[in-house]
Amino acid sequence: MEDVAREAGVSLVTVSRAINLPTKVAPRTLAEVRAAIERLGYVPNLTAGSLASNRSQIVAAVVPTISNLVFSETIDSLARTLADGGYQLLLGQSLYRPREELALVNAFLGRRVDGLFLTGCSQDAALIARLRRSNIPVVQTWDLPSGPEDGTLVDMAVGFSNAAAGRLAARHLLSRGRRALGFIGAEEQRSRQRLEGFREEAAAAGVPDVAAELIRPPVRVDQAAARLAQLLARRPDLDAVFCNNDLxxxxxxxxxxxxxxxxxxxxxxxxxxxxxxxxxxxxxxxxVRVHRGEMGERAGQLLLARLANKDPGETRIDIGFELVERAST
Incomplete structure (x- = not known):
């Protein structure tokens, strides 16, 4: 910063203002400082700035995996929304492991992020307690607690009921006269919730036996063939399969x-x-269509509102889902 001040012929205070409060610097002086910054290739020390302002201008997000395209639209919308509010996104993947999620959250908190975006509402009690003590905005997504009093709600949530989505899939298949039902999904919380709802709806219609194949994540498209073969071996009369994702x-x-x-x-x-x-x-x-982009956008809006010390309004947002019927059923 001293080099920039010397190059532009101004004081250190003026350089600081040009970087952090440009509207309070005369246009000609601001242009000279910015030209000096460009010539010297100066990059402001954001860590020092965050220590002084108590803000890093960074929000961290934890997703199960970056290899699953289902999360990409949510993260893209989140990043765009945060950028419009002057915040950058830091991304980590938990690989569906609670211990890895805990390590990521600890690392992000240690780097003084201003807010957190989490996937799911199944964090353990110790992590939930730590997040509440952190006093930073936290939004959980891709799921919903049963209500505001639910102990799994850290702060805010934007998502949908995975169990209800499973029930919708079952109702559709049952309405088509299907009775020998199967499920292929991941061995993780949200997939299990969809299976639970699927089974509940089937049982209510007099179909108590739903064969299920659960795959340890990360799930790959080439695993579907073997799992279908196992379902058919167990249920030769199988006439319908609900899969945990489109891949x-x-x-x-x-x-x-x-x-x-x-x-x-x-x-x-x-x-x-x-x-x-x-x-x-x-x-x-x-x-079953899930509004993935809207989920990221709404989560970003909640975080920005809290970061601006504004009332975010509704803090538990159910974005719902819908069945898109095509030829495969």
């Missing part, structure tokens, strides 16, 4: 084509997420 459902469609199984004639297939592959698949894939 798995696409893998099931590929395997059905390889085996000569007619979809939906012999086997109905429904996915989750309404990713672009659902519309491109053959046959086109019925799926």
């Amino acid at each position: 798995l459902a696409a893998g099931v469609l590929f395997e059905c084509q390889r085996r000569g199984l007619a979809v939906p004639g012999q086997l109905a297939v429904i996915g989750f997420g309404d990713m672009s592959i659902a519309e491109a698949a053959f046959p086109k894939l019925t799926t």
